[in-house]
Amino acid sequence: MKKIYTCFACGFPIAFEETEVPPACPGCGAPRSQFLEEPWCGSIDKRRIHVDPPEVDPNRDPFDISFHPAKDFTPRKGDGRVRRWIMSYKKGQAAEMRSFYEDIFGWDIIETENSDAENPIMYCATGPGTPDWEPRVCSFGYGFLVPEEEGKPTASFVVEVKDILETVRLAEQYGGKRIKDKFTVEGDDYAIIEDSEGNLVYLWELKDVVPDYCINPVTKTGAQ
């Protein structure tokens, strides 16, 4: 029989047949004994059991990785968000890559304005978007397919920052390296750093841009 199971530790609700219930909460790892159960009523939204998620503790040790609701990101005004991914392709392979991702994954791909026609930078919508090509649903992202520069495929992600110079300074202070100083592509400023482990990370400066959630905070989602 299908039931709704709500984790008493974190508030995560899941619906499963009784025979398929996981031994621990997929949201926080709490054991099955922490699940509160009720009959399936056709929708998770119609469930009767609701568990308040734990409160955000602003004084929590950030190095404590035991389950806790995520902190309030509003004061950061978007600084540090991962906004895009980057994957590369070999020169001459643009059509093959476009076909692979459009045919297999259903993406919508456009070439950026001033791209090299032979080896363009391709911007990829991987799910529902706004008219200005931003994802309009939470928890996924858009990204770029770019021609590789030194004969070696490179993938990375792009982090929004408010001040590239300050972020590079912080990165160096905490064990990272400056790889490429501030540069401009199609009107936007970027830099490349290496993290403390050797992963390449792009920085994208959006100095005056404040995301909507800092102006109209999201509520009733458990924790922001």
Added chain:
Amino acid sequence: MAEKTTYPHPNRAPKKFTEKSLHGRTRCMVFTYKDLHRFMNFYINVFGWDMIETPEAASGKPAGDPHPGLLMATGPAQYDYEGVTPGHMNQFTHWAPGALEPIGPFMEIDMERPLEETIQGMLDHGAKLILDKSKSALAKPLDDSKQSWQPHAVIEDPAGNYLYLWKCPSSRTWDELETEYDTE
């Protein structure tokens, strides 16, 4: 100031994604670390990320493992660390026992289609299935017999990029914030 128009606009919006499916969405990025404390120290102090140990259901590692996977919020997050506002991706990281592994997107694949069939479609288009754990600790043979929150396959695309693919369990209700799709 509200968020500006940031990216290219060829006088049209993106196409509508009208299928009741998250197939192809790049949900977060996957990358690796060598030294846990050093890694955390960097991302907490440079970018202000918040992180939890990835639950065993999603990492395969028991709680308290010395080399845990981490689920990281880079912006506002729900209690299960799914994002709660559009426009940013949260991150997964895991320990690399050898060299750092290629960074790549954690992508959803079709929930309703057999895993083998979905992957075969990719192989027919020039992708490769990665089985060598020295290339990715997440590599594994295809197994569609059990529902899981762990990645189901690691694929190399025709250019050599790694894709970490996940088939969501049937517990999805489509009421979740992240499951919205275009209705027209």
